[in-house]
Amino acid sequence: MTQSHVAIVAFPFSSHAGSLFSLARAMAALSPSSHFSFLSTKRSLSSFNSQQLLQNISLVPISDGITTPQARHHIEAIELFLKSFKESLREGLKAAELAQDCKVRCIVSDAFVWLTGDVADEMAVNWVPVRTGSPLDLYARLNADLIKEIVAVRSYGDNLLSFLPCLSNHRATDLPYGLNTGDPNFVYHLICDQMARKLPESDILVTNTIQGLECNLDSYFKQNFTNYFPVGPFHLLNPSQKEPPTDSYGCLSWLDRHEPATVAYVSLGTIAFLCPSELTSLANGLEASGVPFLWSLKEETQSHLPSGFIDRMNETGKGKIVPWTPQTSVLKHSAVGAFVSHCGWNSVLESIVGGVPLVCRPFFGDQTINTRLVSYVWKVGVAMDAGVFTEETVVRAFDVIFKRDEGKKMKSKMNELKDMVIAAVEENGSSKENLKRLMKIVCGS
Ligand code: U2F
Numbered sequence: 001m002t003q004s005h006v007a008i009v010a011f012p013f014s015s016h017a018g019s020l021f022s023l024a025r026a027m028a029a030l031s032p033s034s035h036f037s038f039l040s041t042k043r044s045l046s047s048f049n050s051q052q053l054l055q056n057i058s059l060v061p062i063s064d065g066i067t068t069p070q071a072r073h074h075i076e077a078i079e080l081f082l083k084s085f086k087e088s089l090r091e092g093l094k095a096a097e098l099a100q101d102c103k104v105r106c107i108v109s110d111a112f113v114w115l116t117g118d119v120a121d122e123m124a125v126n127w128v129p130v131r132t133g134s135p136l137d138l139y140a141r142l143n144a145d146l147i148k149e150i151v152a153v154r155s156y157g158d159n160l161l162s163f164l165p166c167l168s169n170h171r172a173t174d175l176p177y178g179l180n181t182g183d184p185n186f187v188y189h190l191i192c193d194q195m196a197r198k199l200p201e202s203d204i205l206v207t208n209t210i211q212g213l214e215c216n217l218d219s220y221f222k223q224n225f226t227n228y229f230p231v232g233p234f235h236l237l238n239p240s241q242k243e244p245p246t247d248s249y250g251c252l253s254w255l256d257r258h259e260p261a262t263v264a265y266v267s268l269g270t271i272a273f274l275c276p277s278e279l280t281s282l283a284n285g286l287e288a289s290g291v292p293f294l295w296s297l298k299e300e301t302q303s304h305l306p307s308g309f310i311d312r313m314n315e316t317g318k319g320k321i322v323p324w325t326p327q328t329s330v331l332k333h334s335a336v337g338a339f340v341s342h343c344g345w346n347s348v349l350e351s352i353v354g355g356v357p358l359v360c361r362p363f364f365g366d367q368t369i370n371t372r373l374v375s376y377v378w379k380v381g382v383a384m385d386a387g388v389f390t391e392e393t394v395v396r397a398f399d400v401i402f403k404r405d406e407g408k409k410m411k412s413k414m415n416e417l418k419d420m421v422i423a424a425v426e427e428n429g430s431s432k433e434n435l436k437r438l439m440k441i442v443c444g445s
Pocket of ligand 1: 014015016132133134267268269270271272296323324325326327328343344345346347348350364365366367
């Protein structure tokens with residue numbers, strides 16, 4: 001008999017839904033007598049395999065807002081999804097209640113789909129917003145008015161943002177695109193801006209981080225949200241996950257053939273992409289460095305690599321290029337000594353868990369803030385000097401990480417962060433304890 005019915009609502013683009021699904025699994029495991037309906041678009045739900053489902057989780061499709069079948073740029077797909085979101089969500093929730101024959105008592109959602117808060121109000125149930133991306137980025141968004149006021153009137157440039165306690169080691173140039181630069185009507189910026197205006201209406205906030213990882217952030221969030229739960233990293237909350245990683249391209253066996261900390265892993269996440277000339281610079285830098293590498297690169301992008309590059313890498317065995325890797329396992333493999341990344345928040349957390357220093361090339365959103373955190377605050381990575389890949393900067397970054405004392409210090413600092421994170425998800429660790437507290441709000445027990 002289901003005691004509580006909880007709805008969990010995903011933002012169905014990039015890695016957001018996967019990240020929230022890890023949290024959903026952890027909640028479902030902690031409360032077997034509750035039922036969890038996970039709502040997202042059909043397409044995003046199709047990426048979860050049945051092995052990942054627990055008995056008390058069901059997947060509930062909601063409309064993607066697309067009425068005519070034609071290829072869409074993902075920005076247009078997001079706009080269409082959001083346009084019909086409230087209506088789709090109401091329908092999805094009705095279907096979930098009918099299927100379980102039980103009213104929903106609480107709605108947990110990705111903070112990106114902040115309109116969920118309005119629907120929860122209509123139903124007179126609790127709304128629990130979850131920030132799946134960088135919490136420090138959320139802090140910047142929550143302080144956007146102050147930032148715009150101060151940064152716009154003075155020429156800040158590379159000066160530190162000392163008026164913001166949690167970003168006092170960041171510069172104006174590290175702030176997210178759209179916050180005080182670029183097109184304010186860009187859909188990602190609009191989502192973040194509206195999310196930051198809506199969130200203070202809630203007294204609950206869940207983040208994908210651990211207590212104490214980012215200086216001063218816990219006390220800021222505690223002051224602003226009576227119920228603040230840092231319960232990350234979400235992907236580590238399910239220790240009972242026994243199934244071996246899907247490794248369709250043999251990445252792990254390829255890594256097995258390499259000595260410890262000798263290989264670079266390259267991945268720019270799920271949506272960022274390089275223009276052909278920068279892709280060539282990265283490829284040339286990887287080749288010139290002589291460091292063996294595993295590169296996750298979508299098939300359609302592989303065709304833009306310099307001619308003969310893939311064949312040469314296959315023949316020499318220096319590089320393996322695949323469309324997808326089991327990244328969390330790759331980063332935990334002893335052979336991996338550096339991670340060339342766009343610094344998406346999940347990638348940063350996964351790199352910490354693997355104890356692997358980063359080479360950072362941010363694109364948009366929270367990635368610039370994360371890059372500064374990694375390279376300057378934590379000192380566990382190297383940022384590209386010019387902001388983009390050049391052959392020289394790639395070679396130099398590997399030289400630092402693989403050969404210099406500075407690289408050894410990064411590795412040891414990374415291992416300290418790793419120990420903190422692992423301790424947080426152990427039994428009685430802060431994330432596990434915070435999750436138990438959160439469950440009292442979500443399930444009522
Ligand atoms: C958006 O970021 P992305 O989805 O592009 O990047 P990440 O947050 O780093 O997440 C990528 C995930 O995809 C997985 C990897 C991460 O969990 O393990 N993955 C994989 O398993 N195999 C591969 O070959 C490649 C990737 C956004 F752009 C960022 O700015 C945000 O920080 C982020 C979170 O909100 O979402």
